[in-house]
Amino acid sequence: MSRIIKSKLLFIITIMLSVTFCACGGEKTGKSVYELGESRQNAKGNRQGVYYEIFVRAFADSDGDGIGDLNGLISKLDYLYDNNPKTTSDLGVTGIWLMPVNETVSYHGYDITDYYKINPEYGTMEDFERFIEEAHKRGISVIMDLVLNHTSDRHEWFINSVDPNSPYRDWYLWVDEDTDKYNIKANVWGHPVWNKVNDSYYYGLFWSGMPDLNYNNPDVRQEAKNIAGFWLDKGVDGFRLDAVPYLFDTTEVPFGESGLKKTVAWWSEFKEYCHKKKPGCIIIGEVLNDNPGTRASYLPSLDSTFHIGLGAQIANAVKTGVSKNNFLVNYISNNYAKYREANPDYVDSPMLTNHDQNRIMGLVGGKHELMKVAASIYLTLEGIPFIYYGEEIGMFGAKPDEDIRLPFVWGENDPAQTSWRESKYKDAVIPVSEQEKDKDSLLTHYKRIIRVRNENEALYAGKFRGIDSDNDSVLAYMMESENQSAIVLHNLSRESQGVEVDIKEYTLKFCQTKDGFEVNDGTINIPPLSTVIFVKDF
Secondary structure, eight states, rough: OOOHHHHHHHHHHHHTTTTGGGGGGTSOOOHHHHHHHOOOOOOOOOOSEEEEEEOOHHHOOSSSSSSSSHHHHTTTTTHOOOOTOOOSSSSOOOOOOOOOEEEEEEOOOOOOOEEEEEOOOTOOHHHHHHHHEEEHTOEOOOOOOOOOOBBTSSSSHHHHHHTSSTTTTTGBHHHHESSSSSSSSSSEETTSSEEEEEEEEEOOOOOSOOBBBBBTSSHHHHHHHHHHHHHHHTTTTEEEEEEEEGGGEEEEEEEEOOHHHHHHHHHHHHHHHHHHHSSTTTEOOOOSHHHSHHTTGGGOSSSSSTTTTTTHHHHHHHHOOOOOOGHHHHHHHHHHHHHHOOOOEEEOOSSSSEEEEEEHHHHHHOOHHHHHHHHHHHHTTSSOOOEEETTTGTTTSSSGGGGGSOOOOOOTTTOHHHHHOOOOGGGOOOOOOHHHHOOHHHHHHHHHHHHHHHHHHHHOEEEEEEOSOOOHHHEEEEOOOEEEEEEEEOOOOOOEEEEEETTTTTTEEEEEEEEEEEETEEEEEEEEEEEEEEEOOO
16 A cells, blocks of 8 residues: 555544544544534523524423413423533524414414413413523523514504594504595505504504504503513513514605614614613514515614525525535625624524425425535524424425414324324424434434534634635535634535535534545545534634
8 A cells, every 4th residue: 555545544534533423523432423422512692502483382282282381391491402411312402482472362472462461371471480490590591572563453552542532542553534644545465554443544564453553652662662671571581573674664654754764763772772671682683585685774773683585595505406606605695794784793593494484394395314404504604593493303384374383293192292283294294202213313413413503612603704615516614703713514415525625723523424524635525415514723
């Protein structure tokens, strides 16, 4: 054997030995790359780590009525994160986003009847307080869905406002039929937004059962702050703000006024109040728009917005097996540039899909191997990624909305299984109980990639910088923080791919599979549909 060949073999062997447990932070435990083991949880606080979006009704049931509740959620907190670095049974998430838990008249909770009460189907205020306590014990932050754009038409404020002489009349936007300030015949999303009662019209952007609050009224603005303060005092770590752009929709402001300007001014006021009330809390806004410039326009008044549109771009790259001309890396870079320009202190909130979108599993054709690549991409980007409950086990879901919010699949007759709605996809989903036993399952992959993220500063606190891989099938980028740099490589194709990237002084921290992986003369050969991550400490 020649000296050159021996040298190459030694280099490859050295690299492989450094990856004895590359799926969990490079710990030299002698374990296979397919196993989980003890890991360090270095990500801290509500601006690091990974969040998990939960629809309480669908997640876990404690009393056998088929409807998920807070006590059921408490019983399953250890599935999310048990705060024990020696266990491998938890997913490893560090934060929870609770979809609405307030008193409501609907299954989804986005039409609230009392902001200061818990939906009785979910439990009591004492249950909520215990949930916050148990989550915090485990190091899990909790943000709460706050629906401030509108109420239910059955809220006592609105019921009272129907009387023109009520002190609540101006809490909603009421106009006379002969108004010259608004177009009362306006239609949005195929329905009228001005709704007639007696001789007047009230504004309801989403539908007549969700009348919009009037944020021109200082009493309404103060009440919104009071509501936020109440829940911050209960222990929540921030809010997911629903319908951020619509507080002053273009059909809701008088002719000639800027709805955007007024909206940004209000949310800035709200954010300042929350930060003063509870320093360190995080305010994340829902801006359902694929245009990064539109999302960025609201960032001066928020800590973060969800990275809407990212999931579809990732799904497209994974399905086709290529990202031509480095499109996806450039797309992400350009999004971040717009965010940075709008708010230099922005925190990104990447996600694949959420409760308003067809689930990502359907977008990748129901293939777990493609889901693994999609997950590896967005879980190694900037900010705080959000997992939509069930994504980690490959749950399916497509419109109508109810079928995107189906019962989580625990399996093996788990008493916590909810049944609030029959799922037409349930037989296509491998339950948690089965995936937990499979070292190659989608759930196990999520556990690995989350642990790698939460251990390495470059991933949980770093900033994104694209790398031109000169290979349309390899997505390449760096994540750089104050003390660490990571090189992240994803093979999008179903065939092995080689890419030349300078990894001198870097240590291999994660490789999805060692079969076919090698480093040879500066070329990194990546197995099909897999991810490798190298890390260097400064």
